Every structure is written in C-alpha cells, then in structure tokens.
Amino acid sequence: MTALVILQSLLLISGALMFVVGSIGLLRFPDTYTRIHALTKADNVGLGLIIIGLIPANFSLLVTLKLLLIWLLVMLASALSGHLVAWEARAKQVPLAPSEGESNDELTD
Amino acid sequence: MNLLIDLTLLTGILAIAATSLLSRSLFQSVIFFILLGLTLALGWIRLGAPDIALAEAAIGAGITGVLLLDTLGHLKKTGKLDKDEHRPSYPRLLLAILSSVTLVVLLLWAVFHQPTPAIQLHLLVEEALPDSGVSHQITAVLLNFRSYDTLLEVGVLVLAVLVGLALQTDQHQQDSLPGLPNPLLHACLTLLVPAMLITSMYLLWAGSDRPGGAFQAGAMLAAAFILLHLSGIKLSAQLSHRMMQFGLLLGFTVFLVVATSSVIGGRPLLAYPDGGAGLLILLIELALTLSIGLILLSLFTIANSPPLSSRSGGSNGH
Numbered sequence: 001m002t003a004l005v006i007l008q009s010l011l012l013i014s015g016a017l018m019f020v021v022g023s024i025g026l027l028r029f030p031d032t033y034t035r036i037h038a039l040t041k042a043d044n045v046g047l048g049l050i051i052i053g054l055i056p057a058n059f060s061l062l063v064t065l066k067l068l069l070i071w072l073l074v075m076l077a078s079a080l081s082g083h084l085v086a087w088e089a090r091a092k093q094v095p096l097a098p099s100e101g102e103s104n105d106e107l108t109d
Numbered sequence: 110m111n112l113l114i115d116l117t118l119l120t121g122i123l124a125i126a127a128t129s130l131l132s133r134s135l136f137q138s139v140i141f142f143i144l145l146g147l148t149l150a151l152g153w154i155r156l157g158a159p160d161i162a163l164a165e166a167a168i169g170a171g172i173t174g175v176l177l178l179d180t181l182g183h184l185k186k187t188g189k190l191d192k193d194e195h196r197p198s199y200p201r202l203l204l205a206i207l208s209s210v211t212l213v214v215l216l217l218w219a220v221f222h223q224p225t226p227a228i229q230l231h232l233l234v235e236e237a238l239p240d241s242g243v244s245h246q247i248t249a250v251l252l253n254f255r256s257y258d259t260l261l262e263v264g265v266l267v268l269a270v271l272v273g274l275a276l277q278t279d280q281h282q283q284d285s286l287p288g289l290p291n292p293l294l295h296a297c298l299t300l301l302v303p304a305m306l307i308t309s310m311y312l313l314w315a316g317s318d319r320p321g322g323a324f325q326a327g328a329m330l331a332a333a334f335i336l337l338h339l340s341g342i343k344l345s346a347q348l349s350h351r352m353m354q355f356g357l358l359l360g361f362t363v364f365l366v367v368a369t370s371s372v373i374g375g376r377p378l379l380a381y382p383d384g385g386a387g388l389l390i391l392l393i394e395l396a397l398t399l400s401i402g403l404i405l406l407s408l409f410t411i412a413n414s415p416p417l418s419s420r421s422g423g424s425n426g427h
Contacts, residue, residue: 073304080297087291 004056011053018046030097032089040082044075115155122148139177146170159320160247163312167328172405175335179409242386243317251322252390256379260364263397267361270404273411288341298340305333313398317387323360323394327401334406345410357407360400364393 025038051067125148129141146169153162234246234254241249251259309329316322334344345353367389368379376382381389 076297076300080293083293084289084291 008053008056011049015046015049015053018042018049022046032094033086033096036082036086040078043078047071047074118148118152118155122152135181139174139181142177143170143174146174160322163320163325164328167325167332171332172328175332176408240386242381242388242390245316245318245320247320248316248322248390252393253381253386256368260361260368260379263361263364263400266401266404267358270357270407270411273408277411288343289339290341294340298336298342302333302337305329305336309333309398309402313394316394317391323397324401326394326398328405330398330402331405331409334402335409338406338410344406353403353407356403357400360393360397363396367393 019042022039022042025042026035029035029038048071051071054067055064122145125141125145129138129145132138132141146165150162150166150170153159153165231246234250237254238244238246238249241253243249243253309326312321312329313323313326314321316326338344348356367381371380371382372378374382
C-alpha cells in the first residue's frame with residue numbers, strides 16, 4: 001500500500017512541477033510562439049501525470065473514465081487554442097523574438 | 110492541510126481581484142476577471158456549494174468573460190477606446206474606495222451579527238422535498254417553493270435581451286464578425302459541439318437530483334452556440350428572425366403558462382398539481398434551457414453589431 005502512495009505522490013508532485021515549469025516558460029520565454037510551446041506541452045503532460053496519480057485513490061471505473069475524459073478534452077482544447085493563437089499571431093505577423101543579445105521591445109502578448 | 114488549501118485559495122482570490130481592479134490595461138483586467146470567476150468557483154466548491162460553483166463557472170466566468178472580451182474588441186474596432194490605459198479620476202477613485210469599504214464593513218457586520226433564524230428553513234425544505242417533484246433541494250427551491258423568484262429572474266433576462274434588440278436598429282447587419290476559416294477549428298468543432306450539447310442536456314437532467322439545472326445547461330448551450338458563431342456557422346443567419354424571437358420567449362412563456370394555468374384550476378399562482386410537479390418542472394426547465402442559450406447568444410451577437418456610424422457605408426458584403 002505504501003509503495004502505491006509513494007508512486008502516487010511522485011506522480012502528483014512531478015505533475016505539479018510540470019505546471020510550474022510551464023508557467024515559468026510562459027513568463028520567461030521571449031515571444032508568442034515559444035510561450036505557446038511552453039504552455040501547451042507542460043500542461044498536457046502535467047495534467048496527465050496528475051490524473052494518473054489520482055486514479056488509484058478510491059479506484060472506481062466510472063471515476064477513472066471521467067478523469068481520462070477530462071484529460072482528453074483538456075488536451076483537445078489546449079491543442080486547439082494553442083494552434084489558434086499561433087495561427088492568429090502569424091496572420092498578424094507577430095515577429096519572432098530576436099536571437100541572443102538584441103533588444104526585444106516589440107514583444108506582444 | 111485543508112486549512113492550507115483554503116488560505117491559499119483565499120489569498121489567490123483576493124490577489125486576483127486586486128489585480129483585476131488595479132490593472133492599467135483593460136484587457137488584463139478582463140482576463141483577471143475571468144480568472145477571478147474560476148477561482149471563486151473553486152471557493153464555492155470548498156464551501157460545499159457545487160450549485161453556485163457551477164453557475165459561477167458557467168455564467169460568471171464563461172459567458173460574462175466572453176461578453177466582456179467581445180465588448181472590448183468592439184470598442185477597439187470602433188476606436189471608442191482611444192487608448193488601452195486609463196486612469197480613473199481622483200474623486201471618483203476615492204468615492205469607489207469609500208463605498209466598497211462601507212459595503213465590506215456592512216457585510217462583515219451582517220455576517221458576525223447574524224440573528225439565530227426563527228424558522229429552520231433547511232429543515233422545512235427537507236420536510237417538503239418529497240412533494241416537490243424533484244429530489245435535489247436547490248432545484249426544489251428554485252422551481253417549486255420559490256419559483257416566483259425564478260419566473261421574475263427569467264423575465265429580467267428576457268427584458269434585457271429585448272432592450273438590446275431594440276437598440277440594434279438594423280437586423281440585417283448584426284454580424285460584423287467574420288468567421289475563422291481555420292480547418293483545425295472546424296475539425297475540432299465536430300467533436301466539441303456534440304460533447305457540449307450532451308453535457309448541456311446532462312446538466313439539465315442532473316438538476317432533478319444533484320447540482321445542475323436550466324441556468325447551467327443554458328449557459329453551456331450558449332457556449333456551444335457562441336463557439337459555432339465564432340467559427341462562422343451563424344445560428345442567427347440560419348434561423349429566421351421570427352424563429353429566433355420565438356426561441357427567446359419560449360422559456361418565459363412556458364413558465365408563465367404553467368404558472369397561470371394553476372390559477373384557472375382554482376389553485377394559487379404557481380402551485381403545481383399533485384403528482385405532476387416533476388414533469389412540469391422538467392418541461393419548464395427544457396424550455397428555459399433553450400431560451401437561456403438563445404438569450405445569451407443574442408446578447409453576444411448584439412455586442413458584435415456594427416456601430417451606427419458605419420452602417421451607412423453599405424458594407425453588407427457576405
């Protein structure tokens with residue numbers, strides 16, 4: 001039983017860490033495109049880890065299916081919204097961040 | 110541990126509310142307002158009120174957020190919003206701070222000096238629940254014991270949308286928003302819209318014995334309509350104007366007919382016949398869901414109608 005609890009804690013903590021990393025990426029990355037990259041990837045994996053971590057607690061088939069459905073829908077929504085933001089940014093010709101050492105004043109949010 | 114979660118949530122709510130109020134950019138304020146709605150929903154769940162949490166998430170955060178963003182986009186497009194930053198004038202700020210502090214003090218006073226209620230309302234509700242036709246207390250209160258309030262609430266919603274429609278002078282140009290011709294969006298819609306419709310009907314059906322109900326289901330329906338509208342499939346273009354009006358008024362009409370028909374039968378206003386309460390409540394909620402969905406969609410499309418000045422340009426090009 002304790003091994004399961006340890007495994008669950010590991011999954012939950014690493015899931016939460018994924019969210020933290022994604023948020024840091026959102027704040028620190030220089031332009032719209034890289035921010036989308038940080039946010040969508042970290043969120044999908046982070047939520048997945050948390051959901052896998054939650055499944056063994058009071059296991060029931062119905063709750064498991066519901067949790068997996070939530071994960072699926074969130075992945076769909078985050079992929080779609082990430083794509084739409086990038087699409088719109090490209091249509092509006094939001095510039096890529098300049099590489100090292102240049103000023104990046106023209107960042108948009 | 111639970112205390113820690115509650116304290117974090119409380120600090121988060123206050124911090125987000127403060128950011129939303131103090132932010133210089135209107136866009137940022139709106140985003141933080143939506144965030145506030147979501148955290149408030151979590152707060153309601155922690156307080157054991159899933160009904161209010163659902164309503165807050167669906168209407169407070171979802172629909173209100175969309176309406177606010179929509180209005181902001183409209184203001185930017187028409188140039189009414191000359192610059193994004195704004196600074197409220199000093200006396201107005203002082204007045205706002207003073208009145209909100211007074212309100213908070215009054216609320217705190219009311220919370221700490223609660224008189225012990227003479228009637229144990231929740232016990233009364235519990236006692237009358239078997240006769241109400243549903244097995245969830247909130248739905249029983251909303252659509253049976255205090256259905257008068259709900260009827261008037263729906264009346265207010267209908268009135269709001271009627272005023273909005275009256276202000277919109279030209280019906281043919283109500284959609285200035287071009288649809289998004291994005292293939293991935295359209296592919297995802299075929300998955301998302303059926304899921305949203307099922308969820309909406311589930312919320313409606315669940316309302317009889319657990320959290321849910323017409324308002325939440327209507328908000329979900331409206332979200333599906335708005336998503337379709339944004340991607341270029343416009344319901345208002347598919348339906349005739351008369352059909353739309355019929356849909357807007359359907360919920361209120363059904364409610365009113367059920368309410369007054371009991372007077373004809375010799376019972377007081379809004380008293381359901383014995384045994385038929387459950388069916389009538391379901392009927393009312395079904396009509397209400399459709400109407401609330403259409404009302405919220407109409408409020409959204411009204412905000413998108415072109416400004417009066419640009420109408421003479423004859424830009425009816427779709």
